[in-house]
């Protein structure tokens with residue numbers, strides 16, 4: 001059996017997205033800034049895509065800026081809020097410890113440039129507390145940036161309440177919603193969101209395309225200077241085919257949210273219940289406030305890397321930590337932030353289900369993980385120490 005269970009890292013493009021893309025590669029390949037008809041066809045397609053994207057998050061098309069993906073959108077949102085803050089003498093930013101590196105590394109740079117950043121903790125379930133946000137806001141706070149849902153442990157933050165507090169205190173609120181757009185309903189107006197980042201390849205669109213929503217009246221800072229594309233805020237000839245495909249993917253996914261949520265939550269809970277039977281294991285993240293597709297576990301006494309390789313042999317594509325940190329030996333900053341110690345954090349496994357996941361696949365994954373964990377523990381020196389009482393079990 002072949003199972004792709006790494007949909008939080010990237011997703012397969014949908015048939016609709018591929019079909020939507022082709023005419024803009026083969027026929028309407030003109031530059032949208034040019035005046036002849038094949039250019040104008042491209043321009044129209046771009047604006048149609050903008051309208052579709054805007055509608056799915058209840059925004060105005062003028063509030064959508066196309067980017068190269070989630071990372072660029074995060075960078076631009078944070079840099080723009082920082083620039084506004086600096087102009088007004090406000091150089092304090094609030095974020096949290098479990099953000100994606102696109103946010104964390106941008107904030108690091110801003111710290112080097114003189115900004116002060118408060119990193120709020122996440123509780124042991126991976127939730128950032130609204131009261132902490134409220135208490136952290138100061139006179140000189142220019143931005144609160146809290147992700148909508150975590151890419152590793154799937155926890156969903158109280159975005160609407162955080163947004164309400166930011167609005168009350170007149171502080172800009174950005175959310176990295178890359179894991180949520182196309183997967184859960186979003187209403188930027190009702191949820192008090194000023195800026196929101198999204199990426200097409202996380203919802204069955206192509207890689208290298210995404211968007212940033214920016215509420216009217218907020219001044220964007222360019223990351224890329226050049227032509228007047230994207231109302232002068234993001235230079236460079238638009239990735240027309242990619243953007244058209246993104247809109248097609250999003251339209252299809254957004255319409256299927258209720259159906260996917262129902263189906264995936266049930267499969268997720270079955271998978272969690274199955275993996276919980278493994279002794280000395282623990283679910284990472286909140287059991288309820290959780291993306292319908294996300295399962296993340298720690299298994300004591302094993303190494304995540306070996307687990308992944310053996311699962312790959314069984315046809316399962318999974319992940320340990322995030323794709324960006326795998327390959328390095330540092331355990332996930334997210335797992336450490338929710339209180340997992342290094343050794344335990346090393347033995348982590350993320351299975352992120354796709355829309356087409358089946359019960360049969362879930363059964364297969366439960367059996368495979370049980371078997372591989374038992375096998376690896378069989379020759380793990382740490383496991384031997386644990387079972388011989390030379391070390392104490394943590395889980």
Ligand SMILES: *Cc1c(COP(=O)(O)O)cnc(C)c1O
Pocket residue numbers: 008009068069070071072074100102147149150151176177178179198199200201202208209210
């Ligand atoms: C994937 C991801 C990103 C980065 O998006 P790209 O389009 O790959 O640049 C940012 N934030 C989160 C939460 C993600 O999951």
